[in-house]
Amino acid sequence: MTAVAELAQASREAARRIAVVDRARKDAALQAMADALTQATDEVLAANASDVERARAAGTAEALIDRLALTPARITGMVDGLRSLATLPDPIGQVVRGWQLPNGVHIDQVRVPLGVIGIIYEARPNVTADAAGICLKSGNASLLRGSSSAVESNRAIVAALRAGLEATGLPADAIALVEGGHETTDEMMRARGLIDLLIPRGGAGLINAVVSGSLVPVIETGTGNCHLFVDESADQAKAITIILNAKTQRPSVCNALETLLVHESVAAEFLPKAIDALTQAGVTVHGDEASRVIDGRVVPATEDEYDAEYLSLDLALRVVPDLDTALDHIRQHTTGHSETIVTNDVSSQRRFVAEIDAAAVLVNASSRFVDGGEFGFGGEIGISTQKMHARGPMGLSEMTSTKYVITGEGQVRA
């Protein structure tokens, strides 16, 4: 048995115990975890300083160091996240639907935990507390496989979280850190029967490696090559407001806008205004020939640019002759995350909503709303871009399975 399998075995035992714990005890544990993390602030910061020092010595880019580095404010953020989970309703035990058969047998479909959730993520130590908290609140044990470059931070955080569990009489093994090199990821992917679900959180490379190698079911999250189509009938001022928000509010996230498609009948009027606003906001617009003829500030886009997420203050642009071409472009390049139309035409709206296959389809609103927090889910473990199990922001309910509870008085099948 591998070291990961042994850990997962302990997680399974813990999962079995926390699956039947009531909400009050889980919420008390979340508060105790928050308390323990607050008390451990100095240890966590010291451990993190050591991780950051190692990363700097290894020549890690500053953007990655910024993700890795913790501050008292970031620790407070983790603590607040745990306390906020304690205020949310418990998804476990919720009756999704219930009905009675003609013979009086009663059937309830009830939410139950999935079991053991493996989270594979990069060097962002705040994910450690967030993911552990969401898993616990939804009755699941978590196996946290963080980056080895954040290992000291993760150790300190997990020690605090486990102390919080123990303080309330819950099994510490409900939260466990997987340490080691890449072989541990492989071991997690082979741990079918021990781990119920893997959620990779990170870049496309990590996600594809897990999806294509895992025997354990995987939820794909995160890649968002998001489009926005400005229809002929669009309110142009609203379109500019939405585009600016979707592109510039937080360019590095998956629900940020990456490609703008503009109906050719309004392009000459719309583009100069839009590019004024985008340029002022520091956005570089990479466009096709037609758009560059209209506005000289547009730099040439290569065909590849329509396929990739920039995750920066860059925006791809294409002028399209009609809605059908916009739909075709999106179908060809979508990652199935969030796609937007700005339109005042009911028929265009209906077609776009019906024909675009994505986790979220937006009409006259910013794709930045596609987020568990904005949806009102409280927590979020990621945004699923796949169609199985859960699609879109994954809150507490999406971290559950169901079982049918069937009660009778001796009924048998005729």
Place this chain on the structure above:
Amino acid sequence: MTAVAELAQASREAARRIAVVDRARKDAALQAMADALTQATDEVLAANASDVERARAAGTAEALIDRLALTPARITGMVDGLRSLATLPDPIGQVVRGWQLPNGVHIDQVRVPLGVIGIIYEARPNVTADAAGICLKSGNASLLRGSSSAVESNRAIVAALRAGLEATGLPADAIALVEGGHETTDEMMRARGLIDLLIPRGGAGLINAVVSGSLVPVIETGTGNCHLFVDESADQAKAITIILNAKTQRPSVCNALETLLVHESVAAEFLPKAIDALTQAGVTVHGDEASRVIDGRVVPATEDEYDAEYLSLDLALRVVPDLDTALDHIRQHTTGHSETIVTNDVSSQRRFVAEIDAAAVLVNASSRFVDGGEFGFGGEIGISTQKMHARGPMGLSEMTSTKYVITGEGQVRA
């Protein structure tokens, strides 16, 4: 591109078209498929006779030939199944939940098709029409990979179904037969991005091979090592009625009873009566030492017998000292299908329902109710024994994904 990938590509195109077809047209297509299958009865029977002749010549067991062989009544069964699907509500477009954000943005979570469903099954030609019908009604295209020993029957059935689609103007490629050897199964398992979901229907060997080799998401169906625990407080007459029904009504199916656990405090009283009834019904009871001391008709059970499905008129039996031991036994041997307690004690009921992790947990009712038809789902593609996406009987709703439709009037994220 492999032959399967080419087929799947055509299925994707068809899936895109049928995803947005309204209920009336899908129902008309189901009726046209039923008409075409009725008209093709002679061709289908002739093709099937040829399959059966080949199977006999190859020395196939009679039980398998019985599954392969079609009769006019079985064809009528397929036709009736298609017509019955046409009477069911359309899951597509159903709003699962909808709410409004404080800023007036409206969010609807709406059911949408999964896309292309691959069904991998054994030599049961009736599955061809059933699976194609359920996929079509739920807006999905189906890629049907039947056994090569049923290929002539499947060809004739699929030709009729496709003719029905074409007669109503829907794309014939929404239903396609995958022909060829085992390499086609491998090709389907590698067709990530072309096939959205694989559902293997058959024995444990087939299911495990697909689960452990597939890059396409898989739904595990079917294995049911189902237990029934007779608690100290059980109504013994009801227990016997339920046991007989669960064991003998149709022993070869996954929701049939396989292991009986009896509380030791009632074993001496209960077992002779139960074994009278079981023996009369032709059931051989394989038990542990304690049960054989009580009733000499019990033959010895090996430890292996508690792990396997008999799928025959055989029943494993064990006397247990208490509820905890029963729960432990079930946890150790369950396949997560359907587990039953017969009890009159509220506390035993609560613990059994909470602690047993299975698709269905039954109290004082026969596990034979765990079935899409009995649940009132109309159709059923199989019974999922996994926790992701769908668990338990898979009806039309379980063959869908969702998307969030978000509508605003220019709102952006603060």
